[in-house]
Amino acid sequence: MVAAATTSLPERAEAARNYDYRYAWIRDQCYAGHAAAAAGLDDLLDAAVAFVTARLLADGPHLAPAYTTGGGRVPEERMLPFLPGYPGHRSGWVTG
Template sequence: MVAAATTSLPERADTGRDYDYRYAWVRDQCYAGIAVAAHGPHALLDRAVGFVAGRVLEDDADLRPPYTVHGEPVPAERSLPFVGYPGGSDRTGNRAGRQFQLDVFGDALQLFAAAARHDALDARASKAAATAADAVAGRWTRPDAGLWELESRWWTHSRLSCVVGLRDLAREVGTPASED
């Protein structure tokens, strides 16, 4: 699933906020999987879990917000030799592919919790859930670009997303036993 089949359409004319959305955003995969899980097990939930788990396991704490539909890194932004949409530009690629957005880990944890509610959290996804939880612990204090891809700072939304994801996952699968 891609965010949009378009590139170079401005969010608002003449603002420089023209992006290429022809990518699979981790956040969108999570939201779609969580939404269908609210109604029961579904193949879309399984595909979302598979895609997100693959990205988490491959990139660990360096999870990116978007990927190509094949799970590859999104290319850097560059201009094309064409005229863009009126009020827009002619960009391809997306700079968000290089951003750190802490909330994607929280979204992933919420997706894994939704899968666990339907006994759809296999060993690979369980490992990805543990990896995402570790990434949250390791990167919690780091400023991030947040959901809105703005300047890096301590975004409340990012932290709340992680808290909800950790809470939901703990409710579904429990917490590791103490090693005392």
């Protein structure tokens, strides 16, 4: 499960906090597991638990906040020339 189909929308207009939502965030996997359990969706619960468990076993104390949907590391950020985007946002940082 990814956080959203969109990418890199700022938390607030003209704010510097900008996250890439194309990745699977550990926090969101945990929330999805709780919701799936409450709704009785065992397959979704099993998938969320399996994803987090695999990341914990592989990375232990070096657990990252987000991973690719296949469980890999999120690529490093890199700076691109300014690209117009979300109104009021002027970041050229991208991942991948």
